[in-house]
Amino acid sequence: MIEARGLSKRYGDKVAVDDLSFTVRPGLVTGFLGPNGAGKSTTLRMIVGLDQPTSGTATVCGRPYRELARPLCTAGALLEAKAVHSGRTAREHLRGLAASNRLPKRRVDEVLEQVGLTATARRRVGGFSLGMGQRLGIAAALLGDPEVIILDEPVNGLDPEGIQWVREFMRGMADEGRTVLVSSHLMSEMQDTADHLIVIGRGRLAADSSMADFLARSSHNGVVVRSPHTARLVPVLRGDGATVDALVDRDRAGEQDRAEDPPLIVKGLDARRIGELAGQNGLWLHELAPQRVSLQEAFMELTADAVEYRVGQRRTAEHIGGAA
Amino acid sequence: MNTVRTQYARPEPLVDSPAPPRGDGGPSPRFADAVAFEWIKARSIRSTWWTLAAAACITIGIGVLGGDKALPADDTANVLGKILIGLSLGQVAVCLFGVLTATSEYGTGSIRSTFTAVPDRMRLLAAKALVVFTVSLVAGTAIVFATFAAGTLALNPGVEVPSLSDGAVLRALVGGGCYLALLGVFSLALGLVLRASAGGITAAVSITFILPTVFQMLGQDGETLRKWWPTEAGQQILKVTPSSTDLAPVPGLGYFAVATVLALACAMVLTNRRDA
Numbered sequence: 001m002i003e004a005r006g007l008s009k010r011y012g013d014k015v016a017v018d019d020l021s022f023t024v025r026p027g028l029v030t031g032f033l034g035p036n037g038a039g040k041s042t043t044l045r046m047i048v049g050l051d052q053p054t055s056g057t058a059t060v061c062g063r064p065y066r067e068l069a070r071p072l073c074t075a076g077a078l079l080e081a082k083a084v085h086s087g088r089t090a091r092e093h094l095r096g097l098a099a100s101n102r103l104p105k106r107r108v109d110e111v112l113e114q115v116g117l118t119a120t121a122r123r124r125v126g127g128f129s130l131g132m133g134q135r136l137g138i139a140a141a142l143l144g145d146p147e148v149i150i151l152d153e154p155v156n157g158l159d160p161e162g163i164q165w166v167r168e169f170m171r172g173m174a175d176e177g178r179t180v181l182v183s184s185h186l187m188s189e190m191q192d193t194a195d196h197l198i199v200i201g202r203g204r205l206a207a208d209s210s211m212a213d214f215l216a217r218s219s220h221n222g223v224v225v226r227s228p229h230t231a232r233l234v235p236v237l238r239g240d241g242a243t244v245d246a247l248v249d250r251d252r253a254g255e256q257d258r259a260e261d262p263p264l265i266v267k268g269l270d271a272r273r274i275g276e277l278a279g280q281n282g283l284w285l286h287e288l289a290p291q292r293v294s295l296q297e298a299f300m301e302l303t304a305d306a307v308e309y310r311v312g313q314r315r316t317a318e319h320i321g322g323a324a
Numbered sequence: 325m326n327t328v329r330t331q332y333a334r335p336e337p338l339v340d341s342p343a344p345p346r347g348d349g350g351p352s353p354r355f356a357d358a359v360a361f362e363w364i365k366a367r368s369i370r371s372t373w374w375t376l377a378a379a380a381c382i383t384i385g386i387g388v389l390g391g392d393k394a395l396p397a398d399d400t401a402n403v404l405g406k407i408l409i410g411l412s413l414g415q416v417a418v419c420l421f422g423v424l425t426a427t428s429e430y431g432t433g434s435i436r437s438t439f440t441a442v443p444d445r446m447r448l449l450a451a452k453a454l455v456v457f458t459v460s461l462v463a464g465t466a467i468v469f470a471t472f473a474a475g476t477l478a479l480n481p482g483v484e485v486p487s488l489s490d491g492a493v494l495r496a497l498v499g500g501g502c503y504l505a506l507l508g509v510f511s512l513a514l515g516l517v518l519r520a521s522a523g524g525i526t527a528a529v530s531i532t533f534i535l536p537t538v539f540q541m542l543g544q545d546g547e548t549l550r551k552w553w554p555t556e557a558g559q560q561i562l563k564v565t566p567s568s569t570d571l572a573p574v575p576g577l578g579y580f581a582v583a584t585v586l587a588l589a590c591a592m593v594l595t596n597r598r599d600a
């Protein structure tokens with residue numbers, strides 16, 4: 001369990017973290033999300049006692065991190081990839097950390113095995129790939145078999161295989177009842193992994209909710225409809241209270257060019273009602289697909305007024321006046 | 325901005341289940357564990373070994389040349405002075421060792437994993453200082469005695485051979501090891517305050533080597549400065565015959581020890597308060 005209460009951090013005039021309060025529960029993977037510069041890393045550093053909060057408190061398992069008797073057994077943190085002296089071997093790095101917390105030497109071999117670094121344990125860290133560096137960081141976090149696991153952007157720069165491995169790792173840790181807090185600036189990394197989300201923008205809390213609620217609340221939900229009778233279908237749907245837009249989606253751009261029946265995104269009616277309306281009016285449907293909103297869109301929407309700079313933000317739907 | 329807050333809806337069953345027992349509750353780590361940590365770190369980076377090897381090569385090498393330069397007219401003090409002349413340069417490598425022990429951790433970011441493993445920074449830095457002191461003491465004493473042995477062998481026939489049974493000679497050699505041990509810790513403190521290798525090394529070389537040379541060009545004021553300059557005062561311990569203008573050997577080394585403790589205390593307090 002991690003608790004932040006009124007956590008704030010100022011660097012000179014710059015407010016990096018602004019009055020954050022949240023609780024991270026055991027048994028769940030909690031995604032800590034926000035655009036770059038939102039204050040995620042700063043918050044995590046305050047949680048593990050590296051940075052002093054300007055105001056507010058953070059506790060891990062009920063105590064400020066710096067007061068933990070045996071910190072590696074309570075919380076393990078991966079804060080930066082390859083934050084290890086490049087001349088040291090993986091084993092030496094872990095041996096030192098284990099000694100510092102009175103952990104038996106066998107834990108070093110166990111965690112090396114767990115992250116799949118046994119074969120490279122005697123090589124200097126300087127020659128490690130980013131992925132191996134991340135694994136070493138995770139091995140260090142696991143040394144004390146901790147209750148709480150904190151990972152700052154753990155999949156940054158990893159190949160798909162590495163990303164999958166980290167995901168399964170986090171899932172497994174949460175399933176064992178541990179508290180897992182993982183930060184990312186990319187929603188897509190969280191979509192299939194996190195059970196709970198804490199979203200921040202410009203250092204402020206933007207959302208603290210379960211993944212399901214987060215998705216449900218997004219206004220981007222809709223149904224993708226494709227019909228050869230678009231011109232007649234749109235007024236029917238609008239007549240029943242729907243909002244109808246042309247679906248402009250990068251993934252489907254190719255289809256769109258050649259399609260005589262451009263896909264529509266319908267909001268305000270569910271798929272069943274749309275199907276019924278089409279049937280009653282003798283209109284064909286070639287596609288009727290409730291859209292699962294992408295987390296990225298929900299995220300952009302939520303942090304839109306919190307993001308420091310928005311570069312080339314893509315609109316997913318554009319209004320089509322007159323429809324066909 | 326709307327803040328969306330909901331209860332923890334999914335997956336419910338695990339939320340309130342008691343956490344399984346973990347490795348906590350075992351023996352609490354102590355100061356000795358922090359020392360073990362620092363020792364493992366110190367010995368597993370190459371800079372520890374090359375800086376100390378450089379200190380040995382420079383000091384012993386110049387000691388051989390110096391011994392060869394000693395004249396039959398020289399007294400014990402002069403002969404020993406010529407043998408140990410290389411320490412003024414070799415000590416710079418010991419400085420590098422002390423500085424790099426701190427700055428390499430900041431440079432690589434590993435200071436963060438160090439501080440998360442041992443959040444009691446006072447304990448950690450005391451352990452670090454003890455390791456640097458001990459390593460510098462052992463290496464420094466070995467270097468000083470090896471230089472003495474090599475320099476003595478290089479003496480030309482007719483030159484008086486300094487003897488270890490001469491109390492003043494022994495004091496100079498044992499004291500020389502102690503001086504290097506303190507110098508390592510002094511440099512560690514510099515590294516902790518400056519955190520960057522480049523800055524730390526520049527400061528250490530300036531303090532031990534460049535500034536004392538500059539002082540010699542400043543006449544009377546320079547002499548006073550040099551007398552109270554911590555590293556210069558500490559080096560009085562190397563003298564067999566105390567000079568009348570400088571601090572006496574043992575008080576000089578004591579003065580440097582006090583300066584080192586103060587520097588370390590400042591570095592520890594500062595590091596404890598700063599963000600890592």
Ligand SMILES: Nc1ncnc2c1ncn2[C@@H]1O[C@H](COP(=O)(O)OP(=O)(O)O)[C@@H](O)[C@H]1O
Pocket residue numbers: 011014015016034035036037038039040041042043
């Ligand atoms: N040590 C520091 N000194 C000054 N500003 C900082 C420092 N660390 C972070 N910041 C600033 O605080 C803000 C939040 O940074 P950070 O926590 O790294 O964000 P994130 O991890 O979400 O990308 C950024 O604007 C960053 O420039």
Ligand SMILES: [Mg+2]
Pocket residue numbers: 040041042152153
């Ligand atoms: Mg970050």
